[in-house]
Amino acid sequence: MAVKSVDKRKQCEMILLDRAKKRSSRFALLNPRVVSSVPELRNSLAHASSDSLWVSYASDLTEALVKNASQGVSPLGFGLFIHSLDMKSIPALSSFFRRIAFTMDGGFIPSDELVEVLDADNRPDLFIGGSVNQSTDTITFWRGDLKPLTVPFSAFEKSGTSSKPDFNHFAVIDCGQTVQLGEYEAAVDALLYEYDPDYRRRISKQRLQEEQSFGASLRRLRTQRGLRREDFEPDLSAKTIARIEQGKVKRIQKKTLSALAEHLSVDPIEIETF
Amino acid sequence: MAFTFPLPNTLRKARWKVKIRDKETREPPHVTIIRGTDAWRINLRTGECMDGKPDPAEVPGEIFALIKEEQAWRQLCGEWDAMYPNNPVSGDDENYE
Numbered sequence: 001m002a003v004k005s006v007d008k009r010k011q012c013e014m015i016l017l018d019r020a021k022k023r024s025s026r027f028a029l030l031n032p033r034v035v036s037s038v039p040e041l042r043n044s045l046a047h048a049s050s051d052s053l054w055v056s057y058a059s060d061l062t063e064a065l066v067k068n069a070s071q072g073v074s075p076l077g078f079g080l081f082i083h084s085l086d087m088k089s090i091p092a093l094s095s096f097f098r099r100i101a102f103t104m105d106g107g108f109i110p111s112d113e114l115v116e117v118l119d120a121d122n123r124p125d126l127f128i129g130g131s132v133n134q135s136t137d138t139i140t141f142w143r144g145d146l147k148p149l150t151v152p153f154s155a156f157e158k159s160g161t162s163s164k165p166d167f168n169h170f171a172v173i174d175c176g177q178t179v180q181l182g183e184y185e186a187a188v189d190a191l192l193y194e195y196d197p198d199y200r201r202r203i204s205k206q207r208l209q210e211e212q213s214f215g216a217s218l219r220r221l222r223t224q225r226g227l228r229r230e231d232f233e234p235d236l237s238a239k240t241i242a243r244i245e246q247g248k249v250k251r252i253q254k255k256t257l258s259a260l261a262e263h264l265s266v267d268p269i270e271i272e273t274f
Numbered sequence: 275m276a277f278t279f280p281l282p283n284t285l286r287k288a289r290w291k292v293k294i295r296d297k298e299t300r301e302p303p304h305v306t307i308i309r310g311t312d313a314w315r316i317n318l319r320t321g322e323c324m325d326g327k328p329d330p331a332e333v334p335g336e337i338f339a340l341i342k343e344e345q346a347w348r349q350l351c352g353e354w355d356a357m358y359p360n361n362p363v364s365g366d367d368e369n370y371e
Contacts, residue, residue, distance in 0.1 A: 162276075175311045185296055193300065207325065247317065250319075
């Protein structure tokens, strides 16, 4: 999505539990402390801050984490468990970390894309993975800030010639920007807009501020002047004003522009500078 | 089925994609240019970039040239109309006066 929301976790320490050197090297951008043994893990636990990000690709190191963290360390930060996770570990991990993200079936984006998402300012607006629950007809997504978002299957409506979503073929693609369900590909920002009221409020406000079109300029200037769309009548109808503001009018005639300018008390050519 | 606009190899290797995705019912007709964690939406009615950020200047001019070429643009509009028949590109195009 075009709109950026800044996550304050940017500068925090990352601890990577992984034994695959090639994969670990992909995380270099995030300067992680790579942990590949239990002694290193103990050392990291002793020095980790309460806002560190732990990413684990190694189930045995996660088990060791549970065993060692339970022996009294300060609260940990955020935990992301890419490997399949034993259900029984979840309560313990939830108690150690401020927030955890996991799947039962390993439904996370590839490591190279994960690095990009975790490094992005707009990571809360990107998905890093998710789990399909066929029993409840829902998908729970994990966002780049490890917050969950659960949406019903009915969110993925078929339109026109579009294919039906295939919930047996789920993936998050395009660096967390698209949800793929077979041939069906839903835009993540459209899901967030519908199911996250905070996102909706933020993006609506930001879009209004950023929009560069004549219609957007007109809307900003009109609201700045404290005018309602009806205040342009009888010269211009409220419907006409709405259509111009929504970008539905391609060519605005000279007499329309003059009427707009007169009501707004500006020179016609000044309108689009607002 | 989402529509992916075919791009030359050089752009594909640089991870550029151009798509019309599903679930865009609430938006004006548009095509989305995607690269990594960034996206740019191009309005199919006006040809304008719908968002100020990220900076549209980051998109190679070659991509704009490719999608705005007459036949390609017509194809994109047709794909949108097929996916979103209730919100066609031409639906609100007429001048109001």
